[in-house]
Amino acid sequence: MQTAPYRFQLLAPPGTPTLKVSGPVDSNPAAYERYLSSLQRLRAQTYLADGAIAPEQLDGQGRFRMHRDEESWHFLLINSEDEAIGCVRYLTHLPSACVDDLSISHCPMAKHPVWGSKFRGALEADLTFARQNLLTFVEVGGWAIESSHRHTRAALEILLASFSWARMIGGAIGCCTATFRNNSAVMLRRIGGCSIEYNDEAIPAYEDASYGCMMEVLRFRFQNFDPRFQKMVDNIYARIAEQRTIAASLQDELCQDEALKTSNGLHALSRALQSANQNIAATAGMLIPS
Numbered sequence: 001m002q003t004a005p006y007r008f009q010l011l012a013p014p015g016t017p018t019l020k021v022s023g024p025v026d027s028n029p030a031a032y033e034r035y036l037s038s039l040q041r042l043r044a045q046t047y048l049a050d051g052a053i054a055p056e057q058l059d060g061q062g063r064f065r066m067h068r069d070e071e072s073w074h075f076l077l078i079n080s081e082d083e084a085i086g087c088v089r090y091l092t093h094l095p096s097a098c099v100d101d102l103s104i105s106h107c108p109m110a111k112h113p114v115w116g117s118k119f120r121g122a123l124e125a126d127l128t129f130a131r132q133n134l135l136t137f138v139e140v141g142g143w144a145i146e147s148s149h150r151h152t153r154a155a156l157e158i159l160l161a162s163f164s165w166a167r168m169i170g171g172a173i174g175c176c177t178a179t180f181r182n183n184s185a186v187m188l189r190r191i192g193g194c195s196i197e198y199n200d201e202a203i204p205a206y207e208d209a210s211y212g213c214m215m216e217v218l219r220f221r222f223q224n225f226d227p228r229f230q231k232m233v234d235n236i237y238a239r240i241a242e243q244r245t246i247a248a249s250l251q252d253e254l255c256q257d258e259a260l261k262t263s264n265g266l267h268a269l270s271r272a273l274q275s276a277n278q279n280i281a282a283t284a285g286m287l288i289p290s
Contacts (some may be wrong), residue, residue, distance in 0.1 A: 003112070003187065004153070004154065005079065005080065006078055006079050006080075006086070006154065007077075007078050007231070007243070008075070008076070008077065008078070008161075008239050008243055009035060009075075009076040009077075009078045009234070009242050009243065009246065010073065010074070010075055010076070010165070010240050010243065010245040011035055011036060011073065011074040011076065011245070011246055011247070012025055012073055012245050013070065013071050013072055013073060013092075013245070013246035013248075014070065014248040014249045014252070015249060015251050016245075016247045016250055016251060017171055017250075017251040018177075018205055018243060018250055018251070020068060020169060020170060021168055021169060021184070021245065022167070022168045022169075022241045022286075023168065023240065023242060023243070023244075023245060024242035024244045024245065025244070025245040025246075025247055025250065026143075026244050026245070026246055026247065027104070027247050027248070027249050027250045028246050028247070029248050031246050032246050032247060032248040035060065035074075035076060035078075035133055035246065036062060036069065036070075036074065036082050036182075037061065037083075038084040039074055039084040039087040039142075039144070040063035040064055040065050040066075040069070041061070041062055041063050041064075041144065042083075042084045042085065042086075042087060042144050042145075043063075043064040043086075043142065044058050044062055044063055044064035044085065044142045046144040046145065046146075046147070047064055047144065048113055048180070049147070051212055052179075052181070052211045052212065052213070053211075064103065066089070066111070066141075066142055066245075067103065068091055068103065069089065069142075069200075070248075071091060072089040072090055072091040072092075072142075073088075073089065073090040073091075073092065073165065074087060074088070074089045075087065075088050075089075075090070075146070075158070075161045075240070076105065077154055077157070077158065079137050079148075079280075085141060085145065085146040085149055085154070086141065086144065086145040086146065086149060086154055086155070086157075086158045087143070087144050087145075087158070088141070088142060088143050088158055088159075088161060088162065089140070089141060089142035089166060090138045090139070090140055090162070090174075090227075091103060091138065091139040091140075091141070092136050092137070092138045092169075092172075092260070093127075093137045093138070093139075095130070095131045095135070097127060097137060098124075098127070099123045099124050100235060101114070101119050102123060102139060103119065103139055103141075104123070104139055104176075104177060105123065107177055107206075107208070107217070108206055108207070108208055108209070108214075109203065109206045110190075111215060112206065115203055115204065116155060118198040118199075118201065118203065119196070119203050119217070121198045121199075121200040122176065122196045122197060122203060123196075125198070126173060126174075126196075126219065129173060129257060130172075130173050133171075134169045134172075135172055135173050136166075136169055136170070136171065136172040136173075137174055137289065138166070138172045138174035138175060139174055139176065140162055140175070140176040140220065141176050141177065143159075143269075144275045145158055150281060153254070155187075156187075156191075156229075156232070157232070157236060159188065159191055160191060160220060160225075160229055160232050160233050160236055161236055161240070162220065162223050163191075163192070163222050163229075163233045163235050164234075164236040164237035164240060165240065166222035166223075167222075167237055168237065168240065168241060171222070171223065172222045173179065173219075173220060173222060174219075174220050174222070175196060175206075175217055175218060175219050175220065175238070176193070176213050176217070176218055176220070177216070177217055178189070178193065178215065178216055178217075178218050179208075179213050179214070179215050180205070180212065180213060180214045180216075181213045184220070185205075185215075185216055188218055189218065190226065191226055191227055191229060192220060192221075192222075192224055192225035193218035193219065193220055193226055194218065194220075195216070195217075195219070196217045196218065196219040197219070203216075203217055204216070234246055
């Protein structure tokens, strides 16, 4: 039984195929817009207080709207007044995505004279891994939590929600930029984040002038996390899977059928390629004299 003074709410981007998501998904444009505005106001309040943004970056309704918010998934903590007190967003990418399609490819590290090319190489390697393993590549960010809930279970649930959400959509890998402010980077490392690497060389932290603090890029394989948090991840998954996800719109049934056929075809192709590679390896082994 849930005893916390908040509940979970998941927002899905427009055109979400319900066949690919665990749990019920409803199209409700009005509720979607209301919750999206609520999380953007929470972001504004939190980031202004931290000095991460300036007042002129807010819109006329006091919201801090991040680029591509409407294309992203959002996990929220909702209080008894039906307002967001915590949030995080997941920007997913198609298998055909390249490095330049990623928002993170425009961060200061991508322009670094020494590390820039290695950083881009690391991102390309992860995109390739996702493609080969039929996983979704996701950029995680937009974290915010009401000050009264920092350093509480709520703050930990906001971080662990990513692992539960990834399970809901069938598996994912990804990355995020993590700030050293409020120990965010430290906490993300504790639950499963690690340095993004290129040829076993860790990409270092960097100064981000736009946020006025040190940042680092962390990599996540969302099936891997500290086993101490297994029970919490399972609990979050169960609660968001039974809670109705809200979308601005859904993919129609015909498109969903086509998406399912495409997905099944990709899985069959992957199995065929794996089998072919095994046969080639076996044949090569027979041809090479011992």
